[in-house]
Amino acid sequence: MGDIRRRAAVVLGVTGLVAPLTLAATTAPAQAATSCTTQTGPYQKQVEKFLGLKVDGKQSSTDCKAVRAFQNKHGITPAVGYAGPVTWGVMDLMNKQKAVGKNPNKDGKCPVNKGRIACVDLTLQLSWIQDGKKLVYGPVPVRTGRDGYETRTGLKKIYWRDIDHVSTIYDVPMPYSQFFDGGQAFHSVGLSMWNPPGSHGCVNMTTKDAKSYWSLLKKGDDVYVYGRKPGT
Known part of the structure; x- marks a missing residue:
């Protein structure tokens, strides 16, 4: 038995x-995974706030590098620094988990x-x-x-x-x-x-x-x- x-x-x-989940072309700019996008994402302000960046809702080189580092750390693809729904979804879940406490x-x-x-x-x-x-x-x-x-x-x-x-x-x-x-x-x-x-x-x-x-x-x-x- x-x-x-x-x-x-x-x-x-x-x-x-x-x-890892690959974002559809409609949710992120079609760029090579090694490049850093200049495009502002739909969750730009939320992502900036989560990462402790300047919250202005506008993509910058600093924003992109920080977002891309987060994406690479957690296996979110394409890792081009775009503040899209998958990236924000992960961050939002982290916030909810933290709020649970003990x-x-x-x-x-x-x-x-x-x-x-x-x-x-x-x-x-x-x-x-x-x-x-x-x-x-x-x-x-x-x-x-x-x-x-x-x-x-x-x-x-x-x-x-x-x-x-x-x-x-x-x-x-x-x-x-x-x-x-x-x-x-x-x-x-x-x-x-x-x-x-x-x-x-x-x-x-x-x-x-x-x-x-x-x-x-x-x-x-x-x-x-x-x-x-x-x-x-």
């Missing part, structure tokens, strides 16, 4: 690295009557661990399933753990894998947590957070996934 479950977890849509379950949507539980808020792309009403770890940013590969919602349990798992579907490492729904698992990736468009269903984490989840959770612990990832 253990071997059957192991094969099933590999086959059922295990996530891996995905290519009270991620303020709305009470993640059940607190089950002892140790890992909560995943798809809407805010946050996860944390609770023990009853006590916050044990987090909240931390996560990278969940992209459109068409959504991380499935509902109450689940961790049923298999593999610290050195490798996806046979995508041929990529999935360190600190903790499977909770078919092929969907918590695991670390070497990507920004804000790298669009998302995973193939798994809950991606930084190595630091995935290691902490590995040490804090065990087989049989509850996982509760709720909300809806932006863009899905």
Whole structure:
């Protein structure tokens, strides 16, 4: 039975690295990825404010370099310094995540009557661990399933753990894998947590957070996934 479950977890849509989302030609200027655009984006003021730049709503060389550095850091393409909807969407999500502070379950949507539980808020792309009403770890940013590969919602349990798992579907490492729904698992990736468009269903984490989840959770612990990832 253990071997059957192991094969099933590999086959059922295990996530891996995905290519960053490319903006459509209608949302960003058609320029080579190495160039820096002079065009003002539709979210220019919001992006300037987020990056601590002069907020005048006009693209400058300084603006472009700062925006492009942000895009390169988080895998947003094309990285030409254009203040478009994908770039602002990432920044807006960061603002919302920061506003949560240390009270991620303020709305009470993640059940607190089950002892140790890992909560995943798809809407805010946050996860944390609770023990009853006590916050044990987090909240931390996560990278969940992209459109068409959504991380499935509902109450689940961790049923298999593999610290050195490798996806046979995508041929990529999935360190600190903790499977909770078919092929969907918590695991670390070497990507920004804000790298669009998302995973193939798994809950991606930084190595630091995935290691902490590995040490804090065990087989049989509850996982509760709720909300809806932006863009899905």
